[in-house]
Amino acid sequence: MRNRVDQRRFEAWLDGLLEGDEKAEFELRLEEDEELQEELSLHRSVEEALLRSFPVPRSPLAHLSAQELASLEEPLPRVPWRLTLQRAAAAVVLIAGGALVSTLWHERPATVHEQAAGGRPAFDPISAADYAAEPAGCDLLEPLRPDLESLYASIIELPVPQGTCSDQEEAGSDGLARLLASRYGTEFRLTPGADRSLFGPHSSEEWPSGMVLSGYPDGPEALPVVLIAEDDSYHSCCVHAAASPESGLQVYTWRVGDVLLTELSPHDEPRFLESFRVAP
């Protein structure tokens, strides 16, 4: 194919998106242009190869019947009174423990950002106003909002271009910093002593944005997600939508240079954003 415009037009024709004169003009050219005919031949051969290689069964889930699904309904177990008492006692202990931790927590020294902001956190937790501003994004993950596992799945499947790592477990912190530097032309460094392991990056060519997933050594339930975007793009909509009040997650944002960092976290304060600084 001679150029990208030709390729786009060729595909638009294949997809039935050309109409009227444009379509007639293209079809006339197709009759005369050998290169275009070869292209069409190759395209058809590829489609046939795909059909041969991926023979879709007529009814892949025919054996999963409604009766079988219904049989998976689990009746609620009866709870013995002794267990009920034990649970009540455990709840009292937890509440008392939580109150103690909360007291100690509020006596902790202010973070660097809190100090910079005069004792007030420099991060804005998400509010209802965030949803109002991004209606499309809010709809994206709504059905699975409270489900961290599904949220994670929705995020990791975002397109990963060639050249960046395709598995979030492959890249270390240094690789992430290097990628950010090359992508944004801004030098980043990680806070010395940060004990987080950074996984990522995930990014897309469509949007000039990237995403970092982070795991903590203390368990899979801590699932902060850092979103890096140059503007309010699709990705940030996703994350905002996921962090609804029902989800129990918080969104913290922070601008570093021209880049907006967003952390989605189950914790009461951002734990990840401090890992990033614009180098002095």
Added chain:
Amino acid sequence: MPARTPEPGGDPHERRLSAEEFAAALERHSRLFWTMAAGVLGDPSEAEDIVQEAALMAWRKRSGFDPETSFPAWMGRFVRFVALNQARKRSRRATHPVDPEGMAELVADEEGGLEPQPVGPKGELLASQSAFDDRVLAGLEELGPVPRAALLLRSILGLTYREISEALDVPEGTAMSHVHRARTKLRDVLGTATGGAPLVEKKA
């Protein structure tokens, strides 16, 4: 976000799909889910198991489905989740890929010579169909899971870009872009595999 009008009787999320409704919706879109799973994995052999596992997971979490929204979009997330997990498990135990050409030569040597190549009506040498399919599959492996799934949904099921975007939960323009780049990638791979010469025979 505009507030939804609550249905009579409370939150629409509270109206769960019955087993019959769920099974019917699954059946109606099962080919889509199968193709999506095969696309994410890049391999059809486990697609049926993936879809079944995803269906059971979705059934257990069906309280999260709003019947006013799209079932394929909702269920598609489970399919992709299970398929991506499986793909990651595979990549962890992956070994070095074997070059199909090298294998063919190895087998040919062991059997005492190369297989005769298929010849066309005018005596021209035709590219072997299975070798072509292998190269298409090798090209597919170079695509990401979502672009690969988008390509298969377009090429095999003939879904519109709107349907693909809904199934894969991406904007329509992105679905289009995935398919475009996947096609370009395949064309590049197939072009370089023959040193730029067309790999397929011309059709009359």
